[in-house]
Amino acid sequence: MEEVGGRTLRVAKWRLDAPSDHPPILFFNGIGANIEAVAPLAEVLDDRAFIMFDMPGVGESPDPVLPYNPFTMSWTAAQLLGRYDIDEVDVLGISWGGAMAQHFALQHGARTRRLVLIATTPGMAMVPGNPAAFTKMANPRRYIDPDFMNEHFATLYGGATENPGQKAEHVGRLKPPSPRGYLYQLLCMLGWTSLPALPFLGKETLVMMGDDDQIVPVINGKILARMIPNARLEVVEGGGHLFLLTHADESIALIRDFLDAPENAESKAA
Template structure:
């Protein structure tokens, strides 16, 4: 059985961060999760439960979200990546694997780029290269620009099929279950997250990401059209792309199917080629 999460609230540079760690076994590199915009850490629990119970998992609420304090000034992705590295120091973690979802995928790219020695492997789910992305439909982007779905759960349930696509179009209960786990950090925290990504792009340094990278995309994602994930997989040198038959939140709705793909990627080691000596002349064919 998986271990329960250990919750801690820590303070770094005057910023209060709510963290959760699911203990694991030392033979697996811990997995650090960068969550989507406005999303508190509880929203990824269904995905975590589908992962190998031996895998240690680190989740946290970014500033202004969930149980973390809202900063008085806006921040950018490089500053958040630095904060994540400091959080790992505080929690006594060295090298980790990182997974980033949607907005958190941009932060994961920044973390892998700025702290390559801390990030062994990278998983990017339903995300993009930022400002140069091929955008979703204007109606969807307009709804994403507001924190209303997190502050008013009934509104979030109503628009879920349009913004998340996939299974949310077919199962109304998914939206209800998702909304029940939401813990809003307020409007300002959401706007700070939007500001962090304003004008940001990784397109000019994606080729410098050397970590083995798994790119996961939904084929019915209204927020991040599939072409954006193909672009990431093309620009990152050591990347592989998997397309999931679902929408934006496939990590949650297809957790049982996606988790084994991620575990296989995290556990495989590139083996060196073994040079076998030529057999003696008289042994050939035997």
């Protein structure tokens, strides 16, 4: 637990003190998702530092007293980086966290080297997915009722893994957010969109989408890739909303290749 920007947050850090040729990764998680849900990614990317935190009221971070917005949480994340003398990061975000990653890169461009947007949208200007998936996604029962999650896993996430052990492992890592924490996360992005600002986002960006995502259709990734000047789109075949889990090897290879590629001159000039 750390006091950051007037908030108490549960923070997870990997290899911050280890030598590396790569900048650390700052990761923003999906709505209601705790640190453990993405810990395997941090462990696999073992040649670089990795830092993330539970949003207020999520995981083991205490409930927020007041609502927050993308500006205040991006500022809080920057304060956390400053505490560890981190000047520059590669920013990754999935789903709800992909919107936070966009906002952080826009608000703190000097701290952002590259950006990876996973199964996400430009906010309220998104093209909606399967209404059945959205209804179930908004239901907190998916965090507290294993039977509900098992019954609706394919509808929620598409591209459902055929490996029951892999699905069970993911579900077992989830810890339900508090009602207030979940509500405040929903309110955080109410009315928010990055669309008008994306043409000014001068960071090399990888947009990753699953072609079987029931929650965030691929068209949203195409919009992001078209609007961000230095972006490219990678579509994971057969991948649903959780392709980072179900297609882990392919996804991690794409992320590594992108983060480790030489910097292009256009992006450096920007």
